[in-house]
Amino acid sequence: MGVWELLLVGLVILLGLCGVLVPGVPGSWLVWAAVLWWALQDPQPVAWWVLVGATVALLVSQAVRWVLPPRRLRVSGATRRMAVYAGAGAFLGFFLVPVLGAVPGFIGGIYLAERLRLGRPGAARASLRTAMRAGGTSVLAELFTCLLIMGAWLGAVLWG
Template identity: 35%
Template sequence: MSLGGELLVGAVILVGLLGIVFPILPGGLLVMAAIGVWAAIVGGWAWGIFAAAALVIVLGEVIKYLVAGRSLKSDGIPNITIAVGGVLGIFGFFVIPVIGLFIGFVLGALLAELVRTRNLRAAWRGAVSASKAAVITMGIELFAALLGTAIWLVGAGIW
């Protein structure tokens, strides 16, 4: 693949990594897709690089849900709290671009917990727990995508 092609793949990977930190795009999937396109163009041994990167990224996706679920379960937070937070986060994103996602998520989790517990202090603890779980999942996904990116960089450098 030409240098320009590899720079383009790298730019898409960068957008994917930013999509994890600023949840606008499905970042991990975008990173994996960019490496997949690179492998399809390069062919041969590049499919091994793609397989290794994809395995790391998919494992990161699975682990993030397991860790978040365990964290929420230990804090006694039901899945509905995350769902309501996610819906209000998406709504908030369109009302207040980028930061509205975080504000909407916390507000949604707080409201869901307030309805469930009928206690503002308990609801706030639940919203904080849900926010911690969201940050942990973001960190795990980013770490896995960065590892996948590192695998691609090694593979692209060898070729």
């Protein structure tokens, strides 16, 4: 697979990651479709294993989303700015503290957005709790799964 094709797959994965944060956009399925496209174009065993792992991870993630409360973030006062901060925090955390850093990065991003918006630490913590109860855990589970898939794809491309 050529460099431009790999960059295009990576771009679709990044769009999928952004789509996870936007209600109504099938972000996780964009990530899966990009991995499928890559696996079909590069029929190496590692590509197929990444595709199988991505499929299983997304199916588990969808099951977890059904168990967690539905997304009601808009009603709770969540803003697009909060979603951007949460996504950026998860993305940075994923690479700063490999894999596990996505969770505190996501939570830290929401806290930072609310701290900047509200100005007081106590109000920001209360808003963080409200956002996580209203559906933030569902978004976090889906985003974390997509970040794992992206990491597996990136590892397979770089070292496979």
